Amino acid sequence: MIAEFGYGITLVSFLVAVYSVVAAVYGATKKSASLVESSRRGMLLTFPLITIAAGSLIYLLVNNHFEVAFVYEVTSRSMPTYLKITAWWGGQAGSLLFWSWLLAAFASAVTIRKWDRDIEFLPWVVMVCSVTLVFFLGMVVFYENPFTRYWLVNGNVEPHMFQPALATIFTPQDGNGLNPLLRHPGMVIHPPMLYLGFVSYVIPYAFAMAALITGRTDDRWIRLTRRWSLWAWLFLSFGLVLGGRWAYDVLGWGGYWGWDPVEIAAFMPWLTGTAFLHSVMIQEKRGMLKHWNMILVILTYALVIFGTFLTRSGVLSSVHAFANSPIGPLFMAFVSATLIASIALVIYRWPQLRGETEMKSMLSREALFLLNNLLFMSVLVICFWGVMFPLVSELFTGQKVTVGPPFYERATAPIFAGLMFLMGVAPLSAWGHSTVKTLGRAMWKSALIALVVTVILFITYTMNYIALIGFFLIALVIFVTAQEFWRGARARQRSQNENFFSALSRLMGRNRRRYGGYIIHISMMLMAIGILGMEAFQTSTQGELAKGDALDISGYTVKYRELASWDDTGKGVNFTRATMDIYKNGIYLGQLHPRIDYYFDSQQNMTIPGNRSTFKDDLYIILVDWQPTTAMGATFKIFVNPLVNWLWVGSLLFLVGIIFAAWPDRDPAEEISRRGISLSATQPSAAD
């Protein structure tokens, strides 16, 4: 009953979305305000409808309705209720419905206002959002239906949506259970964060398309969606970091990022999104790079859909991928259609998108931002090439050859170094015009301190020159950015007669995006410390130990004490847990407990490392194997991961920075008009 109801509501929301597309396009071309309004209302209606459909699915999940195939696949009786709810996005069909629900929510949030001043955008924004929604809902309705049930037909169990003739419903005793890897708290929120990021990028894209279609190619569309792109970026970044943390905690291979195609698929829209975040500022301040912003937003949208496609179609070999599914060709068609239409529109509007100003100086802030964009694009090209290479090689040589992490690391490292250098220089450059002399004068102190730091590190920590270059750049960016905070606050302190801290907080409050951005730059540098530590100084060892034996690694001594194995029938898990004594330079530090959890329902296990984390390094122990009969010997793999904690510290600061930058402070419409005025008044100054 509930299953039919849920399916019916999904079908209705699909039809409503189709109506919205038609009404929006027809209304816009016939200039019928009432039709456009009707399409907007249709768009708004999809959100409550999909919410009801999703509610039905959650009801089925929570109440063990195993006759529903999706419920059977992703839940089991032993799972706690919150996991049964989050199992909503634990499988293909449910996650597509989840995607649709988020999209409907965001599209509603955007269209709930009537956009009186920008009414010409409205139908096209509704159209783009609805077309995307139609696509996702269409897959749910026709191909990946989470409401399909099992039926007993002539003695065989078959999945069908509606009752076949003479069939009775079949209810399995218990479900298959969610993949244990997905039961980790990080994994519970990692996919929705990525989806949130993916879906929010639909909104800037929709406005960009609206701007292209209507021919209103000023920076209005950028201003309207600026905060959307920031939030989208926040969610996407947070999703990526969570994924890394989850891999570090659960996958048990000692790392957080493996350059897996699916990781790269999520990283690519992040790259274009980051470039977009920077280049929109140039269009706002200088009226330049209009073409470029269009291209970036289109690329981001295409990569979002492409990334979703890659994880679900089995095109690429990956440890992540979903099972093979019939929706691959549909995704392919959708990506092709939207990409071709978008490119055609940009080409058509190319003459109207010309910049209002010319680039004057190669060291001006806009030039440096453009360089930053080019570097991000280079990383994108490397990633894309790496992902596509197995296909290219198979096409031309017949042999599928893959590029491994070393390819990505070697190719991207110098570009990341270049980006770091830019992070150190660009904040000091002025809009319009800068020279080597002005930049040098602003920079030399920070550069000198960074050099001193590097020399100290050379003497006390490492002689690895690549790491030293990295540390120099990190120190440079941190000092330059800190100096920016200092200089701004001091200037305000003097002019407004405030004390230093209130001057600093007011300064930051007035320029949220700028100072939020600086906080993000510093957080990126902290993350870079962690990445550098892992890349340059990670050590590992492996060995089979009898009880009482010890392994030495980088000053640590790890002694195998005992191993215990027990069943927790309530949770449906068998735990095997080793106890290890940890010493550093002979001093006892405590115990660590690497373990392996075996889940009975899904017959899969999960390797949980024992990890001792400090700011200097992590000691990370994995229980690889043991002899079950004697419980005497066990194999361990041990990593020492220097500085990796800075990666997580940086991630937290990153969140702070981006929330600071994206926090809604005033009514957006009022703010836009206010900013518009203040901007034209202050444009000639180089201060911002």
Next chain:
Amino acid sequence: MTEETSNAKHGVPIWTQVVIWIFVVGLLGLVAFGLRRAQNPMAIVGKPVPDFNLVFYEGYEYNGKKEMKLSDLQGKIIVVNIWASWCKPCEQEAPDLQAAWQIYKDGNDVVFVGVDYVDTPAGANEYLTKFNISFPNAPDLKSNISSILNRQMGVPETYIIDRKGILQNIKIGPFSSVDEIKSMIQSVQ
């Protein structure tokens, strides 16, 4: 689109457009090609496995042969393990697979075959040396084997084929212990 082509000063020049479109279409074509490759029919448990060739890596052989067909092994239980040197979960099971092979290799009733999926010879060699793998290993030339077996999720995956050449079991993801491998083989016997 005639507007801006006639106005070459401001629009996108026609040859640039041609290049852009060739590039975009080529790219989409490439992805479509990959997609077609990924849309193979499923290898079905309980059905015979179609034959394929194995050309072992340097230093590997089975009963003195450096090259063989899957059908040459009929009458034995075959454990086909698909792996790659870039695959981290594979490293987790590699020592167990080798340990299990040590148990079965003298019985001459069970054969392990490693198939290296999408890899470089240098990487493969390093991996095989690192884990001291001694059962026969072959590259998956032209991704032929994995497409016949229909790699389902990623690597590692292990296929158990019975004495009649019928696919009996598929393990997706790494084995967690030697016992797990043994019990899977025993279930076929």
